[in-house]
Amino acid sequence: NAGVTQTPKFQVLKTGQSMTLQCAQDMNHEYMSWYRQDPGMGLRLIHYSVGAGITDQGEVPNGYNVSRSTTEDFPLRLLSAAPSQTSVYFCASSYSFGGETQYFGPGTRLLVL
Amino acid sequence: GEDVEQSLFLSVREGDSSVINCTYTDSSSTYLYWYKQEPGAGLQLLTYIFSNMDMKQDQRLTVLLNKKDKHLSLRIADTQTGDSAIYFCAESIGYDMRFGAGTRLTVKP
Numbered sequence: 301n302a303g304v305t306q307t308p309k310f311q312v313l314k315t316g317q318s319m320t321l322q323c324a325q326d327m328n329h330e331y332m333s334w335y336r337q338d339p340g341m342g343l344r345l346i347h348y349s350v351g352a353g354i355t356d357q358g359e360v361p362n363g364y365n366v367s368r369s370t371t372e373d374f375p376l377r378l379l380s381a382a383p384s385q386t387s388v389y390f391c392a393s394s395y396s397f398g399g400e401t402q403y404f405g406p407g408t409r410l411l412v413l
Numbered sequence: 414g415e416d417v418e419q420s421l422f423l424s425v426r427e428g429d430s431s432v433i434n435c436t437y438t439d440s441s442s443t444y445l446y447w448y449k450q451e452p453g454a455g456l457q458l459l460t461y462i463f464s465n466m467d468m469k470q471d472q473r474l475t476v477l478l479n480k481k482d483k484h485l486s487l488r489i490a491d492t493q494t495g496d497s498a499i500y501f502c503a504e505s506i507g508y509d510m511r512f513g514a515g516t517r518l519t520v521k522p
Binding site for chain 2: 331
């Protein structure tokens with residue numbers, strides 16, 4: 301198993317550009333989520349999905365879209381990048397939710413100029 | 414704002430015990446977690462405790478939960494230099510998870 305993979309590892313964008321952060325898992329996990337990690341603030345949940353075709357907002361969803369067309373993939377889209385979206389983004393997955401190990405990807409470091 | 418609070422830094426000597434503390438605010442939290450993050454890596458689940466438990470022990474790790482005070486602690490016995498990392502406390506409420514800002518543990522030889 302590759303576990304949770306994320307691409308790219310690092311990205312620089314200009315304000316107003318759009319991009320998609322990719323996340324994939326090969327463990328047949330139903331629950332997937334996206335977090336952003338900012339210095340001194342811990343992780344904050346952006347969006348999550350409890351299965352293919354089902355997504356919902358987390359704590360900080362504004363400026364981000366997600367979709368879950370397959371169990372394996374959960375891409376995160378930045379529609380119009382802003383400097384406030386400079387952060388490290390982590391994707392995570394687990395078989396279900398609550399008391400389950402969440403497996404985290406290695407992260408994508410995003411810089412918006 | 415932060416729903417989960419932790420002190421930012423802790424420094425101990427190798428072989429000593431480390432105690433990392435956390436307070437949370439939502440009494441409806443069902444699970445409480447401790448994660449470890451090493452430099453440049455994602456988060457690794459260390460242990461979790463269900464909200465109706467007071468204590469959970471797993472080898473060198475002991476988790477204590479005081480629901481009345483909404484206080485969670487992680488004790489690492491015989492702390493080693495390899496334990497140096499950032500430790501995050503987190504609570505789950507439904508499908509949402511809220512993390513603290515993390516405690517940077519430094520272990521001195």
